[in-house]
Structure formats: C-alpha cells, structure tokens
Amino acid sequence: MGVEDPAVLARLRRDIDLVINCAGLVDFDPDLRDAMTTNVEGARNAANFVAACDKAVLLHISTCYVTGKKNGLIPEDIRPDLSPAGDPFDVEVECAEVQASIDAILAEHESPEMDKRAHDDAVKQIRDKGGDESNAMLVRNTARRIKRNLLKDAMVAEGQRRAGRWGFTNIYTYTKNMAEAWIARRLDPGRWSMFRPAIVESAMSYPFPGWNQGFNTCGPLSYALGSWFRHLPCKRGNPFDIIPVDYVCRGMTVAGAALMRGEHAPVYQCGSSDLNLLTIDRAVELVALAHRKHLRTRGDTTLDRVVKSRWDAIAVTPDHPMRIENVRKMTESVDEWLRDPPKGWPEFIRRRLGDLVEHTEEALEAIDKIERMCELYLPFIHDNYFAFVTRNLLRHPVVEPEWDCDPRSIDWRHYWIDVHIPGLRKWCFPLFENKTPESYAPRHPFRLRSPEAAPAPHAEVV
Numbered sequence: 241m242g243v244e245d246p247a248v249l250a251r252l253r254r255d256i257d258l259v260i261n262c263a264g265l266v267d268f269d270p271d272l273r274d275a276m277t278t279n280v281e282g283a284r285n286a287a288n289f290v291a292a293c294d295k296a297v298l299l300h301i302s303t304c305y306v307t308g309k310k311n312g313l314i315p316e317d318i319r320p321d322l323s324p325a326g327d328p329f330d331v332e333v334e335c336a337e338v339q340a341s342i343d344a345i346l347a348e349h350e351s352p353e354m355d356k357r358a359h360d361d362a363v364k365q366i367r368d369k370g371g372d373e374s375n376a377m378l379v380r381n382t383a384r385r386i387k388r389n390l391l392k393d394a395m396v397a398e399g400q401r402r403a404g405r406w407g408f409t410n411i412y413t414y415t416k417n418m419a420e421a422w423i424a425r426r427l428d429p430g431r432w433s434m435f436r437p438a439i440v441e442s443a444m445s446y447p448f449p450g451w452n453q454g455f456n457t458c459g460p461l462s463y464a465l466g467s468w469f470r471h472l473p474c475k476r477g478n479p480f481d482i483i484p485v486d487y488v489c490r491g492m493t494v495a496g497a498a499l500m501r502g503e504h505a506p507v508y509q510c511g512s513s514d515l516n517l518l519t520i521d522r523a524v525e526l527v528a529l530a531h532r533k534h535l536r537t538r539g540d541t542t543l544d545r546v547v548k549s550r551w552d553a554i555a556v557t558p559d560h561p562m563r564i565e566n567v568r569k570m571t572e573s574v575d576e577w578l579r580d581p582p583k584g585w586p587e588f589i590r591r592r593l594g595d596l597v598e599h600t601e602e603a604l605e606a607i608d609k610i611e612r613m614c615e616l617y618l619p620f621i622h623d624n625y626f627a628f629v630t631r632n633l634l635r636h637p638v639v640e641p642e643w644d645c646d647p648r649s650i651d652w653r654h655y656w657i658d659v660h661i662p663g664l665r666k667w668c669f670p671l672f673e674n675k676t677p678e679s680y681a682p683r684h685p686f687r688l689r690s691p692e693a694a695p696a697p698h699a700e701v702v
Contacts, residue, residue, distance in 0.1 A: 253293045261286040262301040268410040272399035275415040283419030287426040304436045306417040308407040316507040320421035325407035331421035358387040409619040438481035438511030442663040446486040450663020465553045466531040473558040474621040479513035480520040490645040505632040512647040513627040521555035528553035530661035
C-alpha cells in the first residue's frame with residue numbers, strides 16, 4: 241500500500257477498522273497491462289494489507305457488470321469459480337496465462353521484424369505528409385511512436401480476446417471480476433463485501449445537484465444527442481441502469497457500517513433497474529427534452545433556438561436508415577463533391593465550395609467519435625438485457641434520511657432535465673469541446689491536516 245514507515249504501518253494494522261478499495265482503471269478497453277496492474281494487482285494488494293491487519297475489513301468497489309453477458313434479472317451473489325458463461329474459472333491460472341500472453345507480445349514487439357515494420361511505416365507516413373524522409377531523427381521518433389502504438393493495440397486486442405472468451409463485455413469488466421475472485425480467495429468471508437454500482441452519474445443533491453467530476457459513462461452519448469445526431473441505436477425496453485453518485489456514496493456508507501458490525505451481505509448491488517426501471521428509449525427521450533429546454537432560451541444561434549430546440553432524439557435499431565454508417569456515407573459523398581465540383585461551374589463558386597470542405601472534415605471527425613461511442617455502448621444498450629437485483633442495501637434499517645439510498649425515490653424526468661444534463665453541461669461538456677470547465681469553489685474553503693497536527697487558533701474544522 242506504499243507505506244514505508246514501520247511504525248506507521250504497525251499503527252495502521254492495529255487500529256484500522258475499514259478499508260474501502262475504490263481505485264480502478266475505468267476505461268472500457270485499456271492496455272491489458274494497465275488494467276491488470278490497477279484493477280487486479282491493486283485489489284490483491286488491498287486484500288493482502290487487510291489480511292495483515294488485526295481487525296480491518298475490506299469493502300471492495302466493483303461494478304454490476306462483472307456479471308458479463310449474463311442476461312435477465314441478475315441476483316446479488318458471487319461465484320468466483322465460474323465465468324459468466326458458466327465455465328470453470330480459476331483466477332490464479334488466468335492471471336498466469338495473462339502474464340504469459342503479455343510476455344509473448346512484448347517479445348514479438350522487440351523483434352528485428354517489428355523494428356523493420358515500424359521503420360518502413362514511419363518512412364511511408366513521413367513521405368505521405370510531404371516530410372523529409374532522410375531526416376534520421378524524425379524517422380527514428382516516428383518509428384518509436386508507431387511501435388508504441390502497435391504494442392498497445394496488440395495488448396488491447398489480447399485483452400478483448402480473453403474477455404470475450406469468458407463472456408465479458410470488455411477488458412474493464414473482465415479485470416474487475418478477477419479482482420473480486422482474488423479477494424474472495426484471499427480473505428475470510430467475514431472480512432469482505434463486494435459493492436457493485438451500476439452506471440454512476442451526476443449527484444442528485446450532494447454536494448449539490450448535478451455535481452459530476454468527469455466526462456464518462458453516458459456523458460458522451462448525452463452530448464452527442466444534443467448535436468445533429470439524434471438517432472441512437474439501441475433496443476427499446478432495455479434497462480438503462482443509472483444511479484446518482486451520491487446514492488452510491490450513501491450505499492457504500494451503509495454497506496461499510498454493516499461490514500464492520502458483522503451483519504453484511506457478500507454482495508451489494510447499487511442500481512435502479514430492479515426497483516425503479518428506466519429504459520434506454522425513455523432515457524433518450526429525456527435527454528432530448530433537456531437539450532431542447534436549454535436550446536430554446538440559451539441556444540448560441542437562431543438555428544439552435546428555432547430548429548434544434550424542436551428536434552427530437554429517438555431510439556432506433558442498428559439497421560435504421562439514419563444509422564451512423566449511412567450518415568457517414570452521405571457526408572463522405574458531400575465531402576468528395578465539394579472537393580471536385582462540376583468543371584463548368586464559375587471559379588468563385590468552386591472556391592466557395594472548397595471553403596466548405598473544412599466543415600465536412602469536422603463532421604466526419606465528429607461521426608468517427610460517435611461511431612466509436614456507439615460501438616462501446618451497444619453491449620449495454622442493445623445486445624444484452626441487464627437488470628440488477630438491488631435488495632441487500634435496503635435490508636439494513638437506516639435512521640438518518642441523509643443515508644437513504646433507495647432508488648425508488650428518484651423521479652427520472654426531474655433528474656435528467658433539471659439535474660443531470662444541466663450538470664453535464666456545466667462540468668463535463670466543456671471537456672468534450674476542449675474547453676476548461678468552471679472551477680468548483682466550495683462555499684466554506686478548507687484544507688486537510690494530518691490527525692497529529694494541532695489546528696491553528698480559531699480555525700474552523702469542516
């Protein structure tokens with residue numbers, strides 16, 4: 241855990257009651273090495289630390305989607321010896337095989353053949369861009385970058401292959417499942433609980449409505465549905481399991497308290513699809529309503545206020561005529577026509593059409609991003625039907641209303657239109673536009689002190 245001082249380590253092992261492991265690499269398909277280091281080795285380190293403590297217990301923050309492509313109503317249980325497909329699964333054997341695959345890929349990419357391929361690709365790339373292919377330093381640096389990208393692509397491909405083999409949707413869920421398996425193997429049942437949130441989104445009320453710290457989960461799709469892209473490929477009626485981040489934190493507190501009291505369940509799923517179903521098509525409708533409300537009064541242009549503010553978003557099948565593939569083809573045709581208009585047209589018109597190419601290039605870049613997003617999200621909004629049982633948290637009586645995490649209290653229309661989308665617009669959408677979002681300034685400024693440090697005279701402790 242990075243603690244080097246023996247005295248501090250001894251005190252922590254003696255006094256700590258609860259360890260919450262919420263560190264994780266949440267990219268869907270990262271480099272397999274990074275996912276293993278953070279999601280698997282990190283969880284093993286946390287479990288080993290807790291095992292060496294006198295009384296500490298471990299609340300491990302996982303994800304509902306560790307259940308992989310298992311469809312239907314998914315119970316709150318854990319089977320570390322089985323894959324989602326029902327095949328026997330040994331996490332120790334799997335980790336050894338993953339490391340062997342990583343070593344083999346590294347050896348392959350350090351071979352003379354790979355060096356030659358990277359060099360040849362670098363020369364071609366420089367030549368195509370009109371650069372100086374005789375510049376040895378330029379060629380060397382370009383080849384190094386190409387080789388690094390080829391290695392990462394190979395690691396991602398291997399991770400996707402292994403995840404798919406066992407029935408997982410991506411590398412993230414695959415490695416988070418392995419983390420659960422290691423903890424269940426390392427610690428006695430009385431010393432751990434798995435806490436599995438669904439899709440974590442903006443806060444309902446705390447620290448304030450709409451708070452969101454990063455452009456993740458469904459944020460990119462919500463942003464895209466505020467553009468001219470309004471046809472989302474998904475399956476009507478599929479659960480879209482959203483849970484506000486402050487509900488997650490309340491649930492973690494309840495689960496942690498139960499764990500310390502020895503009254504815990506092995507698994508706590510924290511979602512909404514079981515008790516307060518929100519379907520993907522209803523979510524698309526609410527996102528569009530939120531964008532329309534904003535554009536009517538705050539649209540940047542007349543086109544925004546008059547046209548886009550009346551433009552609905554709809555859930556469609558992946559083979560719909562307005563699917564992203566067809567939009568790409570139409571945009572490519574327009575781009576090609578603008579670059580080479582009819583020969584007999586006046587020169588000033590041809591120049592004006594050429595000026596418009598910049599807009600079609602921007603549109604094609606945006607389409608690329610939307611296409612990648614749709615590919616990432618299709619397993620969750622079209623290919624599978626995931627509904628997660630969320631009952632174990634509600635079995636613990638909560639006295640203070642501040643810690644209530646019952647998803648039945650969520651009004652989805654109010655949440656999307658008045659809380660979530662305005663929060664994304666303020667804190668996250670600027671990131672998508674390469675802008676700096678507004679900085680959060682707490683009402684009561686504070687700074688953290690070590691427990692041993694005496695507070696300054698008249699200091700307010702917050």
